Amino acid sequence: MTTLEETRTGQDQSVEQTIQQLRALYADAPEMARVALEHALPALKSQALDAQAPTESAGRIGIRLGSVSELTVIAPFAPGGAQRLRAILRLLNGNFSGGQKVGTLHDMRFVFLDNDTKFLFATAYDGAWDPYIDDFATKIPDEMDIIFSAFEGWPGIHSPDVKDWIVKHQIPAEGWYVAHPDLTVAESGRLKRVGKTVEEFLDKVGN
Amino acid sequence: MATQTQVATEPTNAAVVEQKLQKLRELYADAPEVGKAALQNGLPMLTKELAAPSAAQTAGRIGARQGKVSELTVFLPFVKGGAKRLRGFLQLLEGNFRAADAVGTVHDMRFVFVDNDTKLLFATAYDGDFDPYIADFAAKIPNAMDLWLCNFEGYPGMRNPSAAADWIASHQIAAEAWYVNSPNLTATETRRLEGVGTAVDQLLDKIG
Numbered sequence: 464m465t466t467l468e469e470t471r472t473g474q475d476q477s478v479e480q481t482i483q484q485l486r487a488l489y490a491d492a493p494e495m496a497r498v499a500l501e502h503a504l505p506a507l508k509s510q511a512l513d514a515q516a517p518t519e520s521a522g523r524i525g526i527r528l529g530s531v532s533e534l535t536v537i538a539p540f541a542p543g544g545a546q547r548l549r550a551i552l553r554l555l556n557g558n559f560s561g562g563q564k565v566g567t568l569h570d571m572r573f574v575f576l577d578n579d580t581k582f583l584f585a586t587a588y589d590g591a592w593d594p595y596i597d598d599f600a601t602k603i604p605d606e607m608d609i610i611f612s613a614f615e616g617w618p619g620i621h622s623p624d625v626k627d628w629i630v631k632h633q634i635p636a637e638g639w640y641v642a643h644p645d646l647t648v649a650e651s652g653r654l655k656r657v658g659k660t661v662e663e664f665l666d667k668v669g670n
Numbered sequence: 671m672a673t674q675t676q677v678a679t680e681p682t683n684a685a686v687v688e689q690k691l692q693k694l695r696e697l698y699a700d701a702p703e704v705g706k707a708a709l710q711n712g713l714p715m716l717t718k719e720l721a722a723p724s725a726a727q728t729a730g731r732i733g734a735r736q737g738k739v740s741e742l743t744v745f746l747p748f749v750k751g752g753a754k755r756l757r758g759f760l761q762l763l764e765g766n767f768r769a770a771d772a773v774g775t776v777h778d779m780r781f782v783f784v785d786n787d788t789k790l791l792f793a794t795a796y797d798g799d800f801d802p803y804i805a806d807f808a809a810k811i812p813n814a815m816d817l818w819l820c821n822f823e824g825y826p827g828m829r830n831p832s833a834a835a836d837w838i839a840s841h842q843i844a845a846e847a848w849y850v851n852s853p854n855l856t857a858t859e860t861r862r863l864e865g866v867g868t869a870v871d872q873l874l875d876k877i878g
Contacts, residue, residue, distance in 0.1 A: 555716075557849065585793045
């Protein structure tokens with residue numbers, strides 16, 4: 464059995480190695496970066512020793528930290544697609560009730576790129592890739608098709624090819640940070656209710 | 671409470687929604703079949719969404735905000751060797767961005783290498799407006815910022831916060847649409863609620 468002492472020593476050594484690798488990586492960096500690295504090393508070292516669980520795979524594609532995963536897609540617009548999508552997004556004015564309906568969606572953004580020839584879709588969601596996509600197909604298929612039919616080759620959310628289309632255009636992130644990795648959308652909903660109930664309770668006690 | 675104003679504005683609102691729906695039908699007249707069918711099937715929910723008051727706001731200088739949470743999306747051009755350095759740096763960090771914890775207004779952030787490692791897509795969700803957000807980074811974690819941003823063309827350094835903010839804004843592309851599940855929940859409020867949740871669980875355990 465490994466003792467705590469041994470684990471600690473092993474960890475120290477691997478952190479020392481990591482720091483050596485970082486120094487090597489930054490050896491040919493601009494002066495500003497080398498200075499920043501030297502300044503940052505003490506903090507980086509303690510953070511490495513105190514590390515939480517690292518990012519993992521979100522399943523088929525993408526990465527996950529704790530319960531929260533990332534999905535980032537860049538795809539070309541179909542002819543007329545940019546115009547249609549922009550109009551529908553403006554009409555909706557940020558009211559995506561479909562997002563609430565899915566119940567695992569933390570945030571999402573639609574960004575138009577390269578003179579409206581491409582778009583970027585980036586979202587943070589709970590759990591693994593396949594169940595997430597399945598959820599969209601089950602809960603808000605029409606919303607999905609209204610929006611994603613703006614893109615080249617979108618086969619339709621009910622098509623057996625839809626997952627391949629997404630995977631083809633998804634670019635997995637190489638770094639992913641979530642402030643509250645254990646907080647699912649459902650749990651944050653529960654905490655909001657708990658917070659409100661406690662306030663009401665304290666109000667009653669105060670009266 | 672149903673006020674008279676509400677009653678009076680309802681028909682107008684319905685007319686506006688009808689106008690918007692009409693515009694959508696026109697727009698989707700030449701959409702692919704799957705889009706046209708979806709529009710038809712999705713009309714009941716769309717009608718509700720179109721009738722709701724606007725939820726979109728701006729994050730100040732640039733970017734979209736919903737409630738208290740804003741988005742920042744930039745494409746940054748790598749300097750020579752920058753992609754290799756940043757990739758190595760991210761792999762060594764393994765998702766432990768304690769510096770972001772220290773700032774306290776970051777919800778999430780992603781680093782995506784695009785166009786054959788010539789550019790990085792950086793996308794984040796954060797609390798409040800653009801300028802105070804960047805100023806906060808410059809004040810709290812200038813080293814951590816220089817470490818990763820030094821890998822891009824033209825980065826002026828965080829010791830020059832206003833130039834750094836201008837540089838970021840110049841590479842930013844504002845999202846056309848931005849959705850947040852809990853728009854009024856800041857990162858700080860989330861931490862507080864997690865504390866309340868734990869305290870309540872402990873209290874209930876003691877009572878039980």
